[in-house]
Amino acid sequence: MLRCKNPSTERVFSFIEVPEKKNMGNLKKSVERTSASEKKMREIMESRYSKKKHSNEKKPFTTLIDKQVPGLKSKTKEKGVKGVEAAYSNIRNKDNSLNAINLSTDNHCGKDFLKESETCRKLVIEMIHLVGKKMYKEAGVTGIKAMKIAERNELFAEQFIVCEQYILGNGFYGKDFGVVMEKMKVCMEKMHLFTTVKMLFYETRKPGLSGVLPSEAQLEEWELRAGVIDRKRKKIVSERVEYYYHLARLHIELYRSDIRKVLFYISELNKVLLKNKVFDDDFLSGNVKACNALVKILEGEKIAAQKILGSLTEEEIKKCAVDDFFILENIFVSALHCSLPEKLKTILLTISYSSALKENAFLKFKWNYFKATAQFLSSQYAAAEKSLAEIKFSRKPHCCQEVYSIVLNIMCIAEQQKWEMLNMRSEALRKFFYRSAKYFEHTDKRLLIICGIMKHLAASRFDFVKTRKEQANLIKLLKEGEGELAWKPYGHELVRFDKWIETKDFMKKN
Structure with missing residues (x-):
């Protein structure tokens, strides 16, 4: 099942404040005098009016902007385009990828859209449960309903989850494998790079709810289709993708408790880190220490794990809190199992540096759970x-x-x-x-x-x-x-x- 939290998913576009139109002045005065229900009706009508202005435009980029910045009006069109282009450019530079736009629910607006996206999510969760119960036929019917809503509203993450559940359904969906993979590819092209790699390798490689692991040939095909590996050269396309690839594989083998493979992927990860200049040094060293500590815990060498965790600096923990909450959680779990209350306190202090914590409800949930666990530990x-x-x-x-x-x-x-x-x-x-x-x-x-x-x-x-x-x-x-x-x-x-x-x-x- 997918973990629906996603600390690495970023909200790419912010809403642009739209100046009032001249002919809306009288409307504003009258709105102030109306009741709350009438006010709401006025807002809905105004929103509809603003959307009609560009409904016939066909340019893909401007259409995308209109969807990302609802209510964008013609007078501020130029300003809005520049703002969104700047945001897009920042993300592109950061991830070195054109696939870094995240089309999440937060980037849309409007009552109908929110209602539809909520309906879609409920259907997706229902499908996951049905696949878990091996009720594949019912899951298929539910998945088709969810997919129709997701495609209509460009909910790419939800589309990806539905596709994944089709694959986990195994035999029942086997004949649709090619079609499903093509659809997944489209979703991946629209999703954040890290989200894509992590979902593809971490989530789909664990034993499915049907209890069957995909074959190596299928996994290789997924890698090629995801654009992680170049078809001609059979090599991973970039250092950044290579890093996430090895990190995801490492997590999979940790999940399977295959120590031999864990050690292999840690060595591969270390090789990438030595030649990779994209990431911050403190983040990389903290990441490697966290992985090595987990291996020692797996091998039953608690003292060795304690030494590794003891060498973690506050800066390393701080960078892991900012850049990747997932790695910070690995550090936390390791420290918990190694009975290191002081290190846990440091982690709790540095979690506050995570900007995602302020915006993400899931991380707030985890924050309270981390805090409660550490507080019990320290009496x-x-x-x-x-x-x-x-x-x-x-x-x-x-x-x-x-x-x-x-x-x-x-x-x-x-x-x-x-x-x-x-x-x-x-x-x-x-x-x-x-x-x-x-x-x-x-x-x-x-x-x-x-x-x-x-x-x-x-x-x-x-x-x-x-x-x-x-x-x-x-x-x-x-x-x-x-x-x-x-x-x-x-x-x-x-x-x-x-x-x-x-x-x-x-x-x-x-």
Whole structure:
């Protein structure tokens, strides 16, 4: 499943303020005297009037501008074009790519558009769930509905997700593979370069919800179609793309827990970094250290991982916070597993440097979860309770993943602290688990499993279970959910709950 957060996606175009027209002066005065409902009607009519001015223009670039800057009027056309050209030029220079325009929902306006995009998103999420349940026929019908809305409104990210789900549907969609890939190519051409590479290699290479990995031949074809590899020379097209390619492959192998391949891609990444002058040095060195620390954790060498993380400077962490929240999260998870509270505090301080944090609801969600986890670790119980209370729930897939992450991380902390600190102040956690479990329990099987874990945790006040029968039921629940939870990124972070529970002596009190 796609993680719908996207810290690397940037909002390319800003809205341009349009000066009033002379003949609108009287209208403005009358609007001030009208009721709120009439005022709203006036705004709608004014918006329609401004759109009619250019509805017949056919030039692709100006049409694109009109879509990006709704309500752009003829008198400010020239000014608007220059503003958008400047924004476009900045992005093109930054990414060295003409594919760097992100046509996201934020760049559009208008009641109908927002309503349609929301409908499309709901259909996409429904399709994802249906593919997960292997209800491919129903998923196909839902996907076609979503695709029609997405194409009508130029929602390229949503189109990409629908295409990906077609591929994950495997056998049912096999005959449409060529058509789907062509459509994906069109979407990729319109999407941000980093988003494209990351989605293509990170999201589509993990085991699909149908449980089948694509063949190497299919993966090679995707690479060629995505424009990552030059068809004639069979080489990656640029250093920047090469960097993201190796980084994405590294994350995939971390997900698969294939240490041999992880080490290979880290060496490849290091080679690219040595010759690549596009990125900031602190960002690159922080990135490499984070990857190396993760490998050491995978290999069970916690002391070596602690040394690597201990060598991270504040500047390196700061650059990772600004440039790529995904890498910062890897550092955070590594520090958590290595019991480095001081490094966690540094990370929390430097997260505030991330400009994306101020604009992105998903990152705000993660910020509270990071903060709560670190506060529990440093015994700041009152502050941690406040952070948990500030978390706003959403039924979007990424939100359920993070709720699960909170549970997982708090369990890791509890294990390190022998459960004592959490047993003293578990009421806030019980409330949090019940609140989240109640919110999610009607969504789908995957969330039911997560909620089952939460309810066991909350109801038992971290003693888990009172009888061996309850223990057996919980182990059964977790084994059933093992495949369902496998889609979660950071597979190396997952605790094998069934094995873990079997090795714990929960019956001491009985």
